Amino acid sequence: MFFRTCFRPRRGLLADGVRASLAGIEVLDLLAHAPPELVWGLVARGIAVVYAIAFASLTFQVGPIAGREGVAPVAELMAAIRRDFAAPRRWLYFPGLLWLHAGDRWLRALPWLGLTAALTIVAGGPHTPLAFLLCWALYLSLDRAVVLVYPWDSLLLEAGFWAMFLPALAWAPAVAATGAPTPALAWVFRLLLFRVMFGFGKQKFAGSTRADAGFLQGFTIRQPLPTPFGWLAHRAPMWIHKAALALLFVVEVVLPLAIFVPGPASVVFALATAGLMLAIAATGNYGFFNVLTIALCGVCFDSATAVAPLELFAPSLPATTLALQALIVLHTFGALLCLPLNTWASFTWTLWPWWERVLPGALCWPIAVFRGLQPLRWLHAYGVFPPRSAPAIKMSPALEVTWDEARWHTLTPRWWPTLEGSPPRWVAPHHPRFDHAIVYEATGFHEASVLRNLTGRWDPYGHARCSGAGRLMRRVLRGELRSRLFFGDSLPAEREAPVAARVRMYMLEATTPAEQRASGAWWRRTLVGPHLPRARAEDRWLDGQPPPPELWAPEDWRWIGRSRLGLLLRRAAAGEDPHALVCLETTELTRADVDALWDEFVPMFAATDRDDWSQLPALVERVRGRWSGPQIDRFERLLGRYALLGMARCERLFVAGGLRAILGRRPAPLDVETHLHLNLLIKHVIGEGREAYEAMMRQPETAAQWLARMSLRSGWFFEAVLRPERMAHQAQKFRMLASQVEVRGWPRPSARAAKLAAWGAARVRRLWGAFAMIEFLRGEFQEEIWAETPERWPRFELCADLSLRPLAEPGETIRS
Incomplete structure (x- = not known):
């Protein structure tokens, strides 16, 4: 009992x-077998709703950003593309409707047309595939204007591309589609959802260690635009952050595999993903990413189409279906190729200059195919946020202006936190693109970055003389920034233009809820260093116009070869006289400029030790005192052209080592690490004088004799003399990032792991020269003359609970 x-x-x-x-x-089984017409009707309308959100968000942003009076006028960019690329190539490299007209009225009309097309899709009807095509073309066109590089931009363009091939929608109020897509097309959407979620997971967890278990504790504050709940979540106990990270691993790494098993397992993944999207939306503002991902989760509820017999190339299929199936196969192959990459490498991976060194010619064709199709934005890699735990701070650049050289006034963006009282807000699904971009400006990953070719945007104009903050500062100093989009009422419209401006870096630390209630301050604000020095409207280093090909990053070798300079490079490689080629394809460089370069500018430094940069400030002052700004610009362009012609002449000796040279097994005849190093070697030879350069061009084999004398300092010498502000800015950024990465108390790797990491780093340095520049610049431009504000970058230590806290070392001050 x-x-x-x-x-x-x-x-x-x-x-x-x-x-x-x-x-x-x-x-779950019932949900997994929902009627296919209903599922795809909801998915298609969900994508259309996101299109409507995206276009509506751009209606009032595109003019201030890309109009003729905007910060980065797209008309200037289109003119530069016409200057640098011949037709019809430029239309293939940069497709879009802005080729019809780049005026402000047409530019402002594009998002309104897109919004109208998206709403017609929501209404339904037989026209919906055509409306999807229009939405995709309009959004792709806006890529040139506002640089659509965020993960949700890429996801919308990719999902929108395939949505064009979905069946038409029934008229509202019915929500179903007129039929189900082909099984292959259904699998494209399933694979897309998998790549997004697994991509974020592999990026977040690959290479992580136990010390990274506190990742979310710092991330809730460091993320670009935290919400009030995200700000508060930072204060949650560490065990909650660790548990949430474990749950994140399950949803982003384990559960995505269930999408390949149509049925209840896929539904579980979809529901978990939707829940995660709601949690992300509660803590951070990521535009329409959450809405779009939830919409794509709907594909998991159609198991009938996913398990239907998959006939790819059956003879009985219509020709249009066969063409679509072939496109799907090609896309799937490309998706597997770029799966290991992250979001930012999506735009550059086919352009990396070392592919021809690594792969035999017969195996380079896939790279060439996907390079040719990349402008359509139909294929992307996904994944952001590295796995490393980081301190719970925000590095906030503040633009400060003065009208009397005595008192400085801080300009405050609407959404980005700048002052102690700047509250975190909810703004998604609207995407404030200026505010969101500030996080990349703060870290130095912008147009002036030496990392331009490793990660960045598709076009080569992402490599500029100054960053977006510099362009914005120039507009403010000239009194040309009339829109309230950027700084609202903090920049009085009725006042005259400021006489000077600067950008300084502040560290923001979240206050406690009690402190916030008592003082109203959301942040503790500390001045920690410079960002951009004091400038006036006439300062030429603030020039943010699209640069010509000779000023692009040397590792944008593929783009340089595609430009109008490509023919000159091929002629130089064949042995033609570089002096006869250097002024071709431009009317702005003359023979008088060439003579001044070789007879006056280069000889000026004949007695200078180019490895000693201690005299750099005096040399910069001497150059600027002797020549006008336009003449200095022409010298810079000529140096760039001569260096590119030399690279073309010597490249065959550099690439001859192939993969063996990269692996360190056999040196190349000209054994420099990367295309960047090759460019620096040629500039070193230019510094030796005209005779040395001409001898190298006659006999490229003699270039190797200069390797023992060349250093990064001597190679970068002319760049440092002509553009010191850009290099000093990058050096400061790399030191700032190092202060947050080199954490006291961080577990050291084992001897075996350290040895393997060193071997891998050595190989990577033979692929991208940017890594050598990071290590090099961290030790340069440390004199006070390069920074009005002293560098007091905070240092951090790893605590027992795996959080990171600021550390003040003896003799080191981290607060102003």
């Missing part, structure tokens, strides 16, 4: 649990 009394309720509870589980499985 006793045992019966004790165990009968437990058997009842067990039976209830089994029945509940079976009922849950039945519900």
Whole structure:
């Protein structure tokens, strides 16, 4: 009786649990077999709603950003493309409707046309595939104007591309589609959802260690635009952050595999992903990313189409279907190729200059195919946020202006936190593109970055003389920034233009809820260093216009070869006189400029030790005192052209080592690490004088004799003399980032792991020259003359609970 009394309720509870589980499985199975027409009707309309959100968000942003009076006028960019690329190539490299007209009225009309087309899709009808085509073309066209590089931009362009091939929608109020897509097309959407979620997971967890278990504790504050709940979540106990990270691993790494098993397992993944999207939306502002991902989760509810027999190239299929199937196969192959990459490498991976060194010519064709199709934005890699735990701070650049050289006034963006009282806000699904971009400006990953070719935007104009903050500062100093989009009322419209401006870096630390209630301050604000020095409207280093090909990053070698300079490079490689080629394809460089370069500018430094940069400030002052700004610009362009012609002449000796040279097994005849190093070697030879350069061009094999004398300092010498502000800015950024990465108390890797990491780093440095520049610049431009504000970058230590806290070392001040 006793045992019966004790165990009968437990058997009842067990039976209830089994029945509940079976009922849950039945519900999941029912959801997994929803009518395909209903599923795809909802998915298509969901994508259309996101299109409407995206276009509506751009209606009032595109003019201030890319109009003729905007910060980065797209008309200037289109003119530069016409200057640098011949037709019809430029239309293939940069497709879009802005080739019809780049004026302000047409530019402002594009998002309104897109919004109208998106709403017609929501309304339904037989025209919906055509409307999807229009939405995709309009959004792709705006890529030139506002640089659509965020993960959700890429996801919308890719999902929108395939949405053009979905069946038409029934007229509202019916929500179903007129039919189901082909099984291959259904799998494209499933694979897309997998790549997004698994891409974020692999980027976040690959290479992580136990010390990274506190990742979310710092991330809730460091993320670009935290919400009030995200700001508050930072204060949650560490065990909650660790548990949330473990749950994140399950949803982003484990569950995505369930999408390949149509049925209840896929539904579980979809529901978990939707829940994660709601949690992300509660803590951070990521535009329409959450809405779009939830919409794509709907594809998991159609198991019937996913398990239907998959006929790719059956002879009985219509020609249009066969063409679509072939496109799907090509896309799937490309998706597998770029799966290991992250979001920012999506735009550059086919352009990396070392592919021809690594792969035999017969195996380079896939790279060439996807390079040719990349302008359509139909294929992307996904994944952001490295796995490393980081301190819970925000590095906030503040633009400060003065009208009297005595008092400085801070300009405050609407959404980005700048002052102690700047509240975190909810703004998504609207995407404030200026505010969101500030996080990349703060870290130095912008147009002036030496990392331009490793990660960045598709076009080569992402490599500029100054960053977006510099362009914005120039507009403010000239009194040309009339829109309230950027700084609202903090920049009085009725006042004259400021006489000077600067950008300084502040560290923001979240206050406690009690402190916030008592003082109203959301942040503790500390001045920690410079960002851009004091400038006036006439300062030429603030020039942010699209640069010509000779000023692009040397590792944008593929783009340089595609430009009008490509023919000159091929002629130089064949042995033609570089002096006869250097002024071709431009009317701005003359023979007088060439003579001044070789007879006056280069000889000026004949007695200078180019490895010694201690005299750099005096040399910069000497150059600027002798020549006008336009003449200095022409010298810079000529140096760039001569260096490119030399690279073309010597490249065959550099690439001859192939993969063996990269692996360190056999040196190349000209054994420099990367295309960047090759460029620096040629500039070193230019510094040796005209005769040395001409001898190298006659006999490229002699270039190797200069390797022992060349250093990064001597190679970068002319750049440092002509553009010191840009290089000093990058050096400061790299030191700032190092202060947050080199954490005291961080676990050291084992000897074996350290040895493997060193070997891998050495190989990577033979692929991208930017890594050598990071290490090099961290030790340069440390004199006070390069920074009006002293560098007091904070240092951090790893605590027992795996959080990171600021550390003040003896003799080191981190607060102003």
